Amino acid sequence: DADVTQTPRNRITKTGKRIMLECSQTKGHDRMYWYRQDPGLGLRLIYYSFDVKDINKGEISDGYSVSRQAQAKFSLSLESAIPNQTALYFCATSGWSGGTDTQYFGPGTRLTVL
């Protein structure tokens, strides 16, 4: 089984709709992240969480919100989607594994806002 899973993998929605992207991990890591990737821009951090009670804004949090329902789950919401939120979204965890601090990424969610 994958260490980090994301649902849905692909989503097409319309402007103004509320969308939730979900992320689950089996690594037991406290740290979780949401990034978006746009062509030619690399990845940008949206939100991050160091534990269930600790949530922080990243570089581009406007228009997004998150919920850390449990250590293993970290959801990203777009309250009212707009076309420039069309992007590839990655969830990630980080923590100590095998004696080294490592990050694990989910497979990504491709979101299209029409």
Added chain:
Amino acid sequence: AQKVTQAQTEISVVEKEDVTLDCVYETRDTTYYLFWYKQPPSGELVFLIRRNSFDEQNEISGRYSWNFQKSTSSFNFTITASQVVDSAVYFCALSEGYDKIIFGKGTRLHILP
């Protein structure tokens, strides 16, 4: 301000050649972390390495090696004896902790058979 520059937007080499991907960073902090990630054509992201600013030892992992030089603010990545499966976009990134991770724009590497 933090900044990561990957000047090579696209590189093509013939299989079995060695290739170096450049990464130059800017930060005012004395404590920071540098990362490399691989994104193959399938789209997933693979974490390759994290290095803290106090550890300038070069790292080797199989055909991969990393050269960290604080004097030139560079963290270059070399693939030795490249293989077609190394074809991917490679990202360098910088952070002062685990927040505010700043990514470079990536280098697209083509390994030609």
